[in-house]
Amino acid sequence: MASFPMNAGDGLYSYSKNSHLQKEIIDGVKEMVRDVIIRKLDIKTILSSSNTIHITELGCSVGPNTFSSMQHIVEALKDKYLYQDQLIDSTKSIPEFQIFFNDQVTNDFNTLFCLLPVDRSYYASGVPGSFHGRLFPSRSIHFAHCSTSIHWLSKIPKELLEKNSPAWNKGLIDYVGASNVEIVNAYVAQFERDMEMFFNARAEEIVPGGMMVLVSPFLGYVRLLGFFWF
Ligand SMILES: C[S@@+](CC[C@H](N)C(=O)[O-])C[C@H]1O[C@@H](n2cnc3c(N)ncnc32)[C@H](O)[C@@H]1O
Structure with a gap:
């Protein structure tokens, strides 16, 4: 399946700088x-079987945004552990954090790893592949985060490309100002299929008591934010 990564490297026109x-x-x-x-996070439950919290950043690109999100989440999880739910077992030390940076296989993971903050308080790994399918073993992820990425479709709906289809999009790549509702419906239907695959995969991968946060732009400026508990 074709993928279209963000501009690689950290030069003038790179995603990292734009x-x-x-x-x-x-x-x-x-x-x-x-x-x-x-x-809301049930940290006692998610730490009942391990002292390492597994976090994934889905659609991470090359940074630095992803590092900012991950640092913030790790700090919030630490605070939750230290101050809110003190402590499950006072002999246990502060949890360790393992972050799985995910993006399409064509993402510039080299730049991502070169830009990793040196003072980070987590272990970092790369996980290449589409988040529309399985990326992790069953019940292995405690916290999933995905920012400005789920609106990417897995493919162009084929009816948009067929000249004799009512949804033919005349070579355009979006539905802004679309001349008929069939075009919009084709995009919506593809998004629904993609989200079903996305949710099915995460439902297998996230532990009971785990959490997923989805952040997505909506109508340009409004931010749509969803939280999910497992
Ligand atoms: C606009 S960037 C957002 C990057 C980062 N989350 C941020 O906030 O700066 C969207 C990213 O989603 C990735 N992406 C799109 N579809 C994906 C998929 N099916 N699986 C994994 N990553 C995907 C793209 O490759 C791209 O790096």
Whole structure:
């Protein structure tokens, strides 16, 4: 399946140097993400079988935004552990954190790893592959995060490309100003199929008591934020 990664490297036209809008979205929801972790996450349950918290960042690209999100989430999880639910077992030490940075196989993982903050308080791994399918073993992820990535479709709906279809999109790549509703419906139907695959995969991978946070731009400026418990 074709994938279209963000511009690689850290040069003038790279994603790394041209992702301020996505950073604004991350900053705009930070307090909400912290709040839901502190109020809702069942850290006792997720730490009942291991002292390592497994986090995945789905659609991470090359940074630096992903590092900002991950640092923030790790800090919120630490605070939750230290101050809210003190402590499950006082002999246990602060949990360790393992972050799985996921993106399409064509993503520039080399740049991502070169830009990893040296003072990070987590272990880092790369997981290549589409988040529309399985990426992890069953019940192995405690926290999943995905920011400005789930609106990417897995493919172009084929009826948009067929000249004799009512949904033919005349070579355009979006439905802004679409001349008929069939075009919009084709995009919506593909998004629904993609999200079903996405949710089915995460339902297998996330542990009971785990959490997933999805952040997505909506109508340009409004931010749509969803929290899911497992
Ligand atoms: C706009 S970037 C967002 C990157 C980062 N989350 C941020 O906030 O800066 C969207 C990313 O989603 C990735 N992506 C799109 N579809 C994907 C899929 N099916 N599986 C994994 N990653 C995907 C793209 O390759 C791209 O790196």
